Amino acid sequence: MHEPTARTETEKWTRLTMRRWVAEISSMLRSNLSSQQYYVLEVLRAEGVRRSSEIAEALQITLPAVTNLANKLVAGGFAERVPLPADRRVVQLRITDPGLEALRELDEKASLLVERFWRGLDDRETAELTRLLRKAMEKKE
Secondary structure, three states, X not given: OOOOOOOOHHHHHHHHHHHHHHHHHHHHOOOOOOHHHHHHHXXXXXXXXXXXXXXXXXXXXXXXXXXXXXXXXXXXXXXXXXXXXXXXXXXXXXXXXXXXXXXXXXXXXXXXXXXXXXXXXXXXXXXXXXXXXXXXXXXXX
């Protein structure tokens, strides 16, 4: 495996781990859904019906990118457009049953991948890894 040029050991191992995770999880995804589409579906599952601007903010991507992803999800039957009752000109996105099923499949595959990634760790090391990952994700800029 080609090692990235990194300034620190932490950067090196973070990048290697992320590269491996992305490669392996990408190979597990349904061929008709991109990782970005899965991210949109995850937002919809967690937060319910959302406007494109809310999805863009949650994923830190542009509004045109969300529109493109939404079009593909709707065309594939994984999401549907829903007018806002108070203002029917505003369209929101909602996950469908096939979208939920795609996420359930991803959840199972991701769980297996996590087990494979960290199987060499004992209970104490697993708890420490979890603590450190949580701390890194909770850190606000």
